Amino acid sequence: MLLNRLTLHLPESAKEAARLFTELEDAKVLAGGTFLLNSLKLLKTKGTKTAKNILSLAKAQDLKGIELNQGVLSIGAMTTITELFECPLLRDNLSLLHKVCRNISTNPIRNMATVGGNLTCRYTWTEMGAAMIALDATMHFLSADGQENAMPAEDFFKNAARSEKLFTHVTIKHDPSGHLAYRRVKKTMHVDVPLLAVCVKTHLKGKQWTNTRVSINNGTAFAQRDYALEGFLNQSVSSADLGVKALEHLTKEIYDTRSSDYKQHMFRVSLKSAIEEIGARPLL
Numbered sequence: 001m002l003l004n005r006l007t008l009h010l011p012e013s014a015k016e017a018a019r020l021f022t023e024l025e026d027a028k029v030l031a032g033g034t035f036l037l038n039s040l041k042l043l044k045t046k047g048t049k050t051a052k053n054i055l056s057l058a059k060a061q062d063l064k065g066i067e068l069n070q071g072v073l074s075i076g077a078m079t080t081i082t083e084l085f086e087c088p089l090l091r092d093n094l095s096l097l098h099k100v101c102r103n104i105s106t107n108p109i110r111n112m113a114t115v116g117g118n119l120t121c122r123y124t125w126t127e128m129g130a131a132m133i134a135l136d137a138t139m140h141f142l143s144a145d146g147q148e149n150a151m152p153a154e155d156f157f158k159n160a161a162r163s164e165k166l167f168t169h170v171t172i173k174h175d176p177s178g179h180l181a182y183r184r185v186k187k188t189m190h191v192d193v194p195l196l197a198v199c200v201k202t203h204l205k206g207k208q209w210t211n212t213r214v215s216i217n218n219g220t221a222f223a224q225r226d227y228a229l230e231g232f233l234n235q236s237v238s239s240a241d242l243g244v245k246a247l248e249h250l251t252k253e254i255y256d257t258r259s260s261d262y263k264q265h266m267f268r269v270s271l272k273s274a275i276e277e278i279g280a281r282p283l284l
Contacts, residue, residue, distance in 0.1 A: 021166045034109055062076075076116075093180055218257075
């Protein structure tokens with residue numbers, strides 16, 4: 001299908017891209033293209049207005065790459081999912097990203113799709129949001145005047161993944177003492193997008209849970225934390241029945257709004273399993 005007439009812009013740096021992102025009217029950012037191109041085709045099919053300007057980041061080399069510096073992992077927005085999946089730096093708490101990348105579509109898509117595209121596409125069901133919230137990641141943006149702004153990933157998704165500035169990279173602290181468990185249920189056997197995902201991260205002092213983060217992707221809203229469950233777990237010690245007890249302390253609207261009985265059940269199965277996995281780990 002031919003797209004409507006548009007103007008393609010190819011900035012060669014993050015700074016140039018940030019300026020164009022602010023100055024251009026009716027513009028969309030093209031990262032890997034796996035979301036945007038399908039969206040443009042769908043809009044044309046429906047007879048809806050499509051963007052007149054496409055800002056491709058393909059030549060902005062300073063938006064690519066992964067590095068670990070002084071205990072902080074930095075992932076460029078134009079890093080592909082495959083590049084992140086194959087990165088040898090993903091250990092301890094960062095290994096969660098390896099699991100998440102493995103769940104994203106197929107090899108051809110992972111070779112094209114980017115971390116930035118997955119985080120900023122504004123589809124509520126995408127894989128990366130819940131992981132970044134659980135890891136307490138920080139997202140970095142560049143304004144037209146070259147000023148960098150940063151915000152916690154949680155705040156970005158609370159704002160419905162909106163930003164008037166260009167997303168450049170995400171940073172995550174390497175945390176060898178963190179304990180994580182991740183569960184993901186796909187929508188159907190034939191459509192490999194998440195129906196739901198849960199990620200639990202905590203620090204154990206003996207058997208006592210502390211600094212717990214429970215991040216939820218329910219597919220119908222942007223990724224979010226369950227503060228009620230976190231509060232319960234932070235007052236708990238690991239035990240054989242902790243997973244069962246935890247299910248009495250959920251923020252139910254996160255799991256039950258616009259959910260089928262099957263989905264509600266799988267949320268509880270997934271949370272119970274994740275909590276039990278952490279609780280069963282040997283003491284350090």
